[in-house]
Amino acid sequence: MKRTNTSFTQWRKSSYSGGESGQCVEVAQASALVGIRDSKNPQAGHLTVDRAAFAALVSQVKSGDLNL
Numbered sequence: 907m908k909r910t911n912t913s914f915t916q917w918r919k920s921s922y923s924g925g926e927s928g929q930c931v932e933v934a935q936a937s938a939l940v941g942i943r944d945s946k947n948p949q950a951g952h953l954t955v956d957r958a959a960f961a962a963l964v965s966q967v968k969s970g971d972l973n974l
Contacts, residue, residue, distance in 0.1 A: 913936065914934030914935070914936050914941040914952070915934070915936075916934055916935075917932040917933070917934045917941075917943065917948070918932060918933060918934070919931070919932050919945060929946070930945040930946075931943065931944060931945060932944075932945045932948070933960075934952075935957075938956055938957055939954050939955070939956060939957070940954070940955055940956070940957055940959075940960040941953070941954055942954075942955065942960075
């Protein structure tokens with residue numbers, strides 16, 4: 907795993923999350939990277955992936971290929 911010093915300034919939640927349960931992830935974009943973090947514990951850090959990997963993840967979630 908590679909550590910990056912990318913600074914993400916605008917984190918957002920999906921409009922599908924509703925916000926009531928507190929079990930959400932937040933995402934932020936910076937250049938060619940996407941940050942992903944736990945909305946309940948943003949101080950714990952974040953994962954950083956490239957846009958292609960993030961798009962593939964979103965596609966798999968939407969299609970139901972992942973058991974989440």
